[in-house]
Amino acid sequence: MNLIDNVLFVGLPYAAIATFLVGAIYRYRATGFKVSSLSSQFLEGGGIYIFAVLFHWGILVVFLGHLIAFLFPTATLAWHSNAARLIADEVIIFTFGLAVLIGLVALFIRRLSSPRIRVVTTGMDIVIELLLLAQIVLGLWIALGYRWGYYWFASDMSPYLWSILKLNPQIEAVSAMPAVIKAHIVGAFIIIGMIPFTRLVHFLVAPFHYIWRPYQRVIWYWDRKRIRDPLMPWTETRPRNN
Amino acid sequence: MRDPSQQYNERTRIASTLSPSLRRGIVAALLAAGGLIGSQSAFAQESGQQIFQKACAGCHSIGAGRLVGPDLAGVSDKRSEDWLIKFIRSSEALVKAGDKDAKALFEEFKMHMPDQSLSDDQIRRVLAHIKEKGTGATASKPEPAAAQAAAAAARPDPNQVQLGQDLFEGKVRMARGGPSCNACHDVRNDKVTSGGILAAELSLVFSRMGKQGLQSVIASAPFPAMQVAYNGKDLTEKEIAALVAFLQHVEKEHAQQLPRATGLRMFSAGVGGVIVLLGIFSLAGRRRKNRSVNQDIYDRQIRSE
Numbered sequence: 001m002n003l004i005d006n007v008l009f010v011g012l013p014y015a016a017i018a019t020f021l022v023g024a025i026y027r028y029r030a031t032g033f034k035v036s037s038l039s040s041q042f043l044e045g046g047g048i049y050i051f052a053v054l055f056h057w058g059i060l061v062v063f064l065g066h067l068i069a070f071l072f073p074t075a076t077l078a079w080h081s082n083a084a085r086l087i088a089d090e091v092i093i094f095t096f097g098l099a100v101l102i103g104l105v106a107l108f109i110r111r112l113s114s115p116r117i118r119v120v121t122t123g124m125d126i127v128i129e130l131l132l133l134a135q136i137v138l139g140l141w142i143a144l145g146y147r148w149g150y151y152w153f154a155s156d157m158s159p160y161l162w163s164i165l166k167l168n169p170q171i172e173a174v175s176a177m178p179a180v181i182k183a184h185i186v187g188a189f190i191i192i193g194m195i196p197f198t199r200l201v202h203f204l205v206a207p208f209h210y211i212w213r214p215y216q217r218v219i220w221y222w223d224r225k226r227i228r229d230p231l232m233p234w235t236e237t238r239p240r241n242n
Numbered sequence: 243m244r245d246p247s248q249q250y251n252e253r254t255r256i257a258s259t260l261s262p263s264l265r266r267g268i269v270a271a272l273l274a275a276g277g278l279i280g281s282q283s284a285f286a287q288e289s290g291q292q293i294f295q296k297a298c299a300g301c302h303s304i305g306a307g308r309l310v311g312p313d314l315a316g317v318s319d320k321r322s323e324d325w326l327i328k329f330i331r332s333s334e335a336l337v338k339a340g341d342k343d344a345k346a347l348f349e350e351f352k353m354h355m356p357d358q359s360l361s362d363d364q365i366r367r368v369l370a371h372i373k374e375k376g377t378g379a380t381a382s383k384p385e386p387a388a389a390q391a392a393a394a395a396a397r398p399d400p401n402q403v404q405l406g407q408d409l410f411e412g413k414v415r416m417a418r419g420g421p422s423c424n425a426c427h428d429v430r431n432d433k434v435t436s437g438g439i440l441a442a443e444l445s446l447v448f449s450r451m452g453k454q455g456l457q458s459v460i461a462s463a464p465f466p467a468m469q470v471a472y473n474g475k476d477l478t479e480k481e482i483a484a485l486v487a488f489l490q491h492v493e494k495e496h497a498q499q500l501p502r503a504t505g506l507r508m509f510s511a512g513v514g515g516v517i518v519l520l521g522i523f524s525l526a527g528r529r530r531k532n533r534s535v536n537q538d539i540y541d542r543q544i545r546s547e
Contacts, residue, residue, distance in 0.1 A: 081412030095515025151425035155471035176466035
């Protein structure tokens with residue numbers, strides 16, 4: 001038991017962090033232009049919108065929730081000592097967690113069922129989506145079955161994660177946790193280690209400047225419609241497209 | 243236009259050229275991590291006495307009578323070392339395996355002793371300490387039953403109970419910054435906000451552990467997760483007394499309280515929240531292009547074929 005816990009909560013985290021750092025730097029240096037996700041919505045406009053938005057906003061909020069409790073455990077404890085704030089935050093994070101689940105399941109079905117998307121799907125895409133799916137199911141399970149996670153995360157998980165970062169791992173608390181929580185921790189580290197090899201790298205290069213960037217205007221200086229109408233033979237300029 | 247399958251092939255090719263050097267990196271990382279394993283456990287270098295104080299003294303005495311768990315004086319004469327090591331590692335596993343002595347203890351004390359992540363060597367050190375201290379100690383003198391019953395029957399001070407409830411719920415924060423109890427524990431009481439269900443339900447803990455036992459358990463937090471949560475944030479005497487009074491009060495009122503379905507309510511709130519989210523996102527995206535920007539080109543190509 002002791003050995004398994006050591007492997008899962010000491011060995012795995014360091015292996016995952018090292019793999020993440022080495023892999024991400026290597027991938028960026030070797031194939032920098034490929035540090036992104038292969039877009040799957042090449043000719044699609046409608047169906048993807050709501051599920052992609054549910055999934056991405058969901059995972060952002062859930063991730064931020066974990067990050068805040070990890071970075072500021074004392075403030076998290078103080079803030080959540082008020083029951084109303086605690087319950088509100090728990091419900092908000094649970095809501096966004098459900099949004100992740102719904103979005104991910106729908107996007108996964110879309111990926112598997114559409115032959116066009118199958119063409120641009122790698123094995124790793126499937127693996128990472130299944131892992132994320134397992135992770136979100138475990139997370140929701142913990143939120144319901146081992147509640148006030150936002151509270152005890154700050155007092156039990158945060159010290160553990162900090163002890164990992166400070167190179168002095170203390171695993172007494174995590175080894176005493178129920179199996180579901182252990183699985184969630186292990187899943188998290190496996191996902192961190194796999195980031196460089198999967199489409200998840202795109203979160204490292206999220207184009208935040210797009211938020212403030214002005215619209216790009218695309219201007220043609222000839223009459224597009226006339227030239228491009230396939231029913232009319234082109235006369236002045238050779239069409240650039242089709 | 244580039245053929246998507248060509249893109250795909252390119253991707254997989256790059257992935258395969260990545261792997262050998264990365265694999266070396268992963269192996270190195272695993273080896274480094276392996277080096278850290280074995281440098282484990284906070285108790286590694288401590289004497290039997292120190293380990294006993296940290297891990298055992300919350301529930302056990304040596305020759306001073308029963309607390310939460312049995313008095314350990316002379317325990318090595320009653321049980322074999324092999325059995326003791328197994329029991330200390332995981333009493334629950336031993337009970338489940340059908341060990342007679344372990345079962346009898348479980349029935350007597352009505353709770354499992356929490357698993358201790360100690361090495362064989364550390365357990366032996368603790369046992370040696372118990373043996374050393376236990377010989378010469380007079381046979382355990384449990385408090386007279388009458389005195390215990392009288393202590394339990396005494397009504398706790400209402401002010402104490404109120405303070406205990408506030409501490410339990412977090413309305414009053416622990417003086418040294420520890421988390422409030424309801425992060426992990428719940429009690430069945432209509433006046434108290436639903437607590438956590440990570441750890442044990444505490445409605446009936448007062449009679450299970452007794453006043454003294456509860457005091458020492460709260461003070462020393464012998465459970466691993468609690469130990470970490472209150473590391474350097476020990477409760478004060480006043481807080482402990484108030485919490486014990488509150489738990490005694492909770493147990494008295496227990497029978498008249500209604501059970502609650504907090505989990506179900508939280509799930510419903512989450513589902514409601516998702517519906518709100520769907521509304522917000524639909525509103526935000528109502529002016530989005532429903533068709534792809536190159537739908538025209540696509541249609542035209544189909545037509546001209």
